[in-house]
Amino acid sequence: MEELTTSVRQQHKFSVGRLQKYLSVKSQTVSNNDTLTVRQYSAGQSNPTFLVQTPSDSYVLRKKPPGELLPGAHKVDREYRVQKALFSAGFPVPQPLLHCTDAEIIGTEFYLMEHVRGRIFRDLRLPGVSAAERAALYVAAVETLAKLHSLDLASLNLEGYGKGSGYCKRQVSTWTKQYTAAATRDIPAMNELSDWLMNNLPATDDEVTLVHGDFRLDNLIIHPREARVMAVLDWELSTTGQPLADLAYFLMPYYWPTSINITSTMGTGIPTVEDLISIYCRVRGIPSALPQLNFYLALSVFKMAGIAQGIYARHLLGNASAPNAAQFGQCVEPLAKVALQLAQRSDTGPAGDSLFLQTARGQAVLQQVKDFMRQYVLPAQEVSAKNRREMEAGLWNLFLPAVSGLSQLDYAYIAEETGRCLFAPEVFNCQAPDTGNMEVLHMFGSEEQKSKWLEPLLKGEIRSCFCMTEPDVASSDATNMECTLCRDEDNFVINGKKWWTSGAGNPQCKVAIVMCRRSSLSFHIHVQLICSRFPTILVFLCPLFLGSDAIHGGHFEVHFENVRVPTHNIILGEGRGFEIAQGRLGPGRLHHCMRAVGLAELALELLCQRAASRHTFGKKLYQHEVVAHWIAECRLMIEQTRLLTLHAARALDTQGSRAARKQIAMIKVAAARMACKVVDCAIQVYGGAGVSGDFPLAQMYSYVRTLRIADGPDEVHLSSIAHLELRDQLKKAQAKL
Structure with missing residues (x-):
């Protein structure tokens, strides 16, 4: 992925001439005769970062933002020190070249490092690469993090770099102070979260390693052609303390709802949280059971909420590093609520029972569904056919594992949430009878049938119905079925009555799955697809459904009178209907x-x-x-x-x-x-x-x-x-x- 730079933003402009003069004295590779160009990186929300180029070399400059700053923030001297130690130890960081404390040069303290060429992925779905490479890139990232946590502080000469044990308590205190100093309005969820974290500190907080503090995929430079980390960037928040906080921060995007719009949801091929934890623990040589992981996840989201508040505060002051800083003000409260939900969740999963543990993706989608239900569905009185927020949010066709990537266990929790509103399943295109019909077409349909009917159903462009129950027989016994199917050259002819056919009256209903029996005495059952608007199909409204007709858009009696359909519309083959129906149900x-x-x-x-x-x-x-x-x-x-x-x-x-x-x-x-x-x-x-x-x-x-x-x-x-x-x-x- 190409690095994106822009012209230096107005609030961050400095004298390129003074910088060139300084570098010509302090650096052996820059002279007064070189043409020095400076551009600003678009990404980066904290310390402004710049690409400095001469005709022969490229460098990266990191500086403090101008103006009044939050206490203890933007310590570029710490970045320089830790990168220098890590580079000497062979850990992948850009080589630091010089550190300048003289604010007269460009207006603030800064340091210069080498420019490492490679790929930086801002979108955590890793677009443009194969599923196999996505997996390899995430593995490389978590292995790099594990190697960082395995380094010996004494050999790095970083003893005393941080305060060591008691890291979690310090982090809660630090980010509470940072948030309070930057807060522009009262957010009760942030206050509640701060109190919960302080009252639920890990019983043992004495493990101490070097921690990055902001270890994310978009802070890594990846080799141009290989799944290899060439450099870890942005060491502003690095210190010594509990390494699990770093791991939880890396895993945090798995738990974010997409509505926050800070990052994207995980994509195909990306390893699960469980897999990444296993790899991390293997590299470090520690047990894979990580106690109180939810605390560290909640702490990570709390820190991100504090960072978002700080970015928004700098936007109001006019010295923010990124053009989209204003958006971060809307992220703080949703992040705090996500963190509270993580905090209150048992370590064994959302239901508190390790027997029925959702995957990390299932937990993330469940949270997104809860947020969407609370924001859009529950307050609504009806579903608009034009409402496609749920599709944009990726909350679409969640019932079908092949499409959603969710297991039935994952979806079970989500179905429970949508059960709180009778029309909610329709909002997510997870409504009966379409879900069952889509499953039938997915499992048993031909490629032609999938193209003609399944794809439009998955897109929500059409609706369907399922015709099985009959008014003249006890339909609990499938062998009683009277709706008949007989062959007539290249067509089948259907005759019979069905009732309580949900969805048949929907104006968008374009396909019906009909259960029939052969016209002979044998009880083979067939499934046939037909167009529900065929002239010889008569649709009548059934008696009111316990006095109501709101379920599934109404229930209907359907009469088939010599309905002719082509033989290639039959699903799977003659005599397979009962088998298909059981798979559907x-x-x-x-x-x-x-x-x-x-x-x-x-x-x-x-x-x-x-x-x-x-x-x-x-x-x-x-x-x-x-x-x-x-x-x-x-x-x-x-x-x-x-x-x-x-x-x-x-x-x-x-x-x-x-x-x-x-x-x-x-x-x-x-x-x-x-x-x-x-x-x-x-x-x-x-x-x-x-x-x-x-x-x-x-x-x-x-x-x-x-x-x-x-x-x-x-x-x-x-x-x-x-x-x-x-x-x-x-x-x-x-x-x-």
Whole structure:
């Protein structure tokens, strides 16, 4: 990536002539006769940095910013000292050439170093390189950091460079003071975060190495052709102290929401946090278990928030180093909130249970979804078809692992969050029935079918429907299906009725997946794609959905009368329909169940709010024992169901849909029952208001009650569970013989 320089900005201009005269005396390579040109680097938010060129050589100059500075900041003398020691030890840094304390030369103290040619990546997704090289570059970076932390301070002659042990306490104190000195308004989250960090310092803080203090990928110069670090830049914040703080600072971008716009989300090929930690520990020769990593992550984000506040303060003073300094004022509060969430998270993961630990990417996307829900979705009364903020934020098609890079376990937590709002899944293009249809096309569709239907669905350009349930038969038994399919030369002809077809009335519905049986007596089931606007398809609105018609945009009865479709529209092949339907329903049921957990969480919140605000018979509702017991029972049921659902998600990830059938069947029953009970308790506490349109509880109940029928009634799943349990028990008994 090319280095970007601009003309020297007005507030940082200095006398090039005086600089040339000084260098001609102090440097053996610069003479008074040389033409000296100076340009300023666009990047760099702290000490202004300049490219100084003569006809034969290039140098880099780092100086203090002009004007009034925060106490203890911008110590270019420390940068010079540590780079000199590291260069002598063979560690990759630019060679420092001279240090000038005479402010008369260019207006501030400065130092000069060699110019190292190579690549600097400002975008942490590493565009323009292959996935393999991305992985190699991140590995090279974390290995370099581990080598830095392995250096002996005595051999570097840097003993006394920092204050040593007690680093974390000093860092919290330092950045609290820096933030306070630069603050332009009160941000409660920053105050709360500072207090939490000071009250939760690591029990042992006696490990001391040289630490960089700002170790990021964009502070590295990479070899032009190799995945090798040629130089580590920007040593302003270097000191001696706890090395895990440096590692956490490097890992910090994995946890940022994209809305902050300081950096980009991680891209394809970039190693996971777990992989980077493993590599770091291997190079250092230490155990891979890193206690209190969340503290160090929260401390790192707190420091970044303090830096952002300082940059914004310098912008207001007119001496900021970068043209986009004004934007950093909007970053402080979001960063503080991210740090608080990291601080309050258990070291074992978001759910506090190491059995169901999300990946770092899953945690980051979950946080982005939470931020997006809070900022855009929950306050909204309806979804605008023109709203594409979620696509721009990268929060699109999260349900599909091949597209999102998330596991089913990762997405389970995200589905729970979106379950708090009935239209939220549609905002992220994760709504039924389109998710299941997209999964079918992804897993079983031909390349032509994917191009024609899957790609537009993934882009949100069209919608779809799934036609399975029939009005004239008990559809819980698939062999009862009466919708027929017969071959007529190069076409299939479909005849039959379907109902409760969600999405069929959507104006953007351009494709239907239809479950049929052959016209003969055999019970082979076929799946056929058709255009839902074909003239011989009649679409009728079904009876109201428990008095409501808001779920999935309405439910419809669809009549197929001699509908002709080409044979190449069939998915996978004749007789494979039931197999495909089961593959479709596995992840879909899981997503429904986790959304039901999120819905139940919201219902319990509403219940508790009402119970705390209403009085009957001389006391608040929650003080009545029956209501208190409802609250306790609801919490028990939600936690039990969440764990059962996460277990099914992990089974789906590790064993596949077929092996996870029992777990999926169990959550299908448990989640719907639980959500029904929790919402029912909430309605009871709200009384008449609970069944009105003034609160969302009635609509929530109609949704979760239908889950006990949709995708198979509870009784069918109970029979499956019993069958699978008996099979497993018999296998155990045979194994003992």
